[in-house]
Amino acid sequence: MAALINVPTKAKRGEIIEIRTLTSHIMETGFRHAAAGDLVPRDIITSFTCRYNGSEVFRADLFPAIAANPYLSFFTVAKESGKFEFEWIGDNGYASTASASITVE
Amino acid sequence: MKFWRAIAVAALIAAAPVVLAGEIPPEMRRSGYSFMGPETRAMQDDDASNPGMLFVLDGQALWTKKSGSADKACVDCHGDARSSMKGVAVRYPAFDKTQGRPVTLDQRINLCRADHQQAKPLAYESRDLLALSAFVAHQSRGVPIAAGDDPQLRPFVELGRDLFNQREGQLNLACTNCHDDNFDRRLAGAPVTQGQPTGYPLYRLEWQTLGSLERRLRSCMTGVRAQAYDYGAPELVALELYLMSRARGLPIETPAVRP
Known part of the structure; x- marks a missing residue:
């Protein structure tokens, strides 16, 4: 699925940087009924993780009350050049990944 | 007395802003953007937080994806959308000669699919149709x-x-x-x-x-x-x-x- 990642391409060592992520997902709550009256099954992202050169720097659990196309932003300290890896896991075996690289001077 | 009152009322009506009388004059036309709160504006302004951009990305992928029995993608006829689709959405709905009526951008995409790709039409409000029309219209941003x-x-x-x-x-x-x-x-x-x-x-x-x-x-x-x-x-x-x-x-x- 499409994802929009915003990580600064360059940062100074020790600088606090903001990371913003936006991903496509319907986030169907499981509480709604279709026109015929049957329940629409739950289909949400349940967990998000961000790894910075392999080590986890941020994790979030997501719940039915979170809007479609979840937007998450968080901060971390730029320690070294490398790669941020993002992973979204959800219902019905949903898994999606994205990555972004950073140069630390 | 009644006569003068009628004139006073008529004068008041005549002095009211012209916008009340009909169409909004060009200098007073405002996008819905100007009626929104600062948070929603910020969401639209930043492409990294605008969820509509997710659909534009999907549309970009569909633009180059072959579809239908003609095995053609949009890009095969139209080339790079950044130049070929710039300024297209601003003149839709546009008149279609063969249909003899105006068609919307969504209908144009489906006509293109039928005539040139020999593909099934995409349903109204389906993700693919919205993604394609968002991608095409996005090329006209600012026009x-x-x-x-x-x-x-x-x-x-x-x-x-x-x-x-x-x-x-x-x-x-x-x-x-x-x-x-x-x-x-x-x-x-x-x-x-x-x-x-x-x-x-x-x-x-x-x-x-x-x-x-x-x-x-x-x-x-x-x-x-x-x-x-x-x-x-x-x-x-x-x-x-x-x-x-x-x-x-x-x-x-x-x-x-x-x-």
Whole structure:
């Protein structure tokens, strides 16, 4: 699925940087009924993780009350050049990944 | 005495701003963006936080994906969308000679699929159709709207204007009653806008997804408790055409974000 990642391409060592992520997902709550009256099954992202050169720097659990196309932003300290890896896991075996690289001077 | 009172009333009416009398003059036309709060504006302004951009990305992928029995992708005929599709969405709905009527951008995409790709049409409001039209319209971001210029479109613009001014539904309201006469006021806490279609298909937070101008028009009709026209109905296309010609000069914002 499409994802929009915003990580600064360059940062100074020790600088606090903001990371913003936006991903496509319907986030169907499981509480709604279709026109015929049957329940629409739950289909949400349940967990998000961000790894910075392999080590986890941020994790979030997501719940039915979170809007479609979840937007998450968080901060971390730029320690070294490398790669941020993002992973979204959800219902019905949903898994999606994205990555972004950073140069630390 | 009565006579003088009548003159006074007539003078008051004549002195009222011209906007009350009919169409909004060009310098007073405002996008729905200017009626939004700062948070929603910030969401639209930053492409990394604008959820509509997710659909534009999907549309970009579809642009180069082969489809139908002709095994052709959009890119095979149209090339790089950044140049070939710039300024296209600003003149839709446009007149189609073979159909003899105006077609919307969504209908044009499906006509292209039928004629050149020999592919099945995409359903109205389906993710793929919205993604493709968002991608095409996004290429015109910042270009002023210039729809309805074609003289062949005149009767259809007229039809759209008549529908815009026609009262309907159990609430007996016409579009013009809110969007010409009462914009900048509030309806149950929400600002009434001018109804300028500058950012379609747009991401509505209420919908939690991207939606077309037709979807927006249909929900307005349901709001006044009228029977909404079907997707693709000539009346909806005419309304869309009139709205686009009424918004002439305003820049395209696709994909816009609206509450």
